[in-house]
Amino acid sequence: PSLERQLGYELLINITSCDKNLINIADGIFLSHVLEHIPPNLALEALKNCFRYLKKDGCLRIVVPDLEKMKLNPTNEATDNIRNAINLNRGFYDWGHKFMYHSDLVIFLLEEAGFSNIEQVDFQKGLLGKTDLAKYKQVSIYVTAIKQN
Numbered sequence: 001p002s003l004e005r006q007l008g009y010e011l012l013i014n015i016t017s018c019d020k021n022l023i024n025i026a027d028g029i030f031l032s033h034v035l036e037h038i039p040p041n042l043a044l045e046a047l048k049n050c051f052r053y054l055k056k057d058g059c060l061r062i063v064v065p066d067l068e069k070m071k072l073n074p075t076n077e078a079t080d081n082i083r084n085a086i087n088l089n090r091g092f093y094d095w096g097h098k099f100m101y102h103s104d105l106v107i108f109l110l111e112e113a114g115f116s117n118i119e120q121v122d123f124q125k126g127l128l129g130k131t132d133l134a135k136y137k138q139v140s141i142y143v144t145a146i147k148q149n
Helices: 003-007 040-053 078-096 103-113 134-139
Strands: 026-032 054-065 116-121 140-146
Touching: 026 040, 040 054, 040 103, 054 103, 054 134, 103 116, 103 140, 134 140
Parallel strands: 026 054
Antiparallel strands: 054 140, 116 140
8 A cells, every 4th residue: 555545645845945834733754765865964954844843742754775784895806896886886876865874873863953762763663664665674774753842
């Protein structure tokens, strides 16, 4: 089933600029493979906007490609190293990626945006876990956070 059917509705917005009409309206926000498409200089502002849009005790779930899982595994074979470098760059830049994340950086940005109860979780575990898509399971970081004030 589509995510829209699971949740009842889907709202697509530009989270890099604040929409005053959306302040404190959401119980939950799910960002699956979104943050890596936002230029790094706008990522913190985007997360602050998500914080603004959530109601008190609202939750945010972020799913992004895991930089750790994309690291090169150098060998002594030049051909393997070239192939690895090409694949790593494809992971970074194909599909419009602007920046890649490590779990510590995602957690730091969420703290800076004002979130608390930040937790790295596994696929389909934790807050809004049912929204995770199986096709991203092997390559992703899953992080949840709460707006408490």
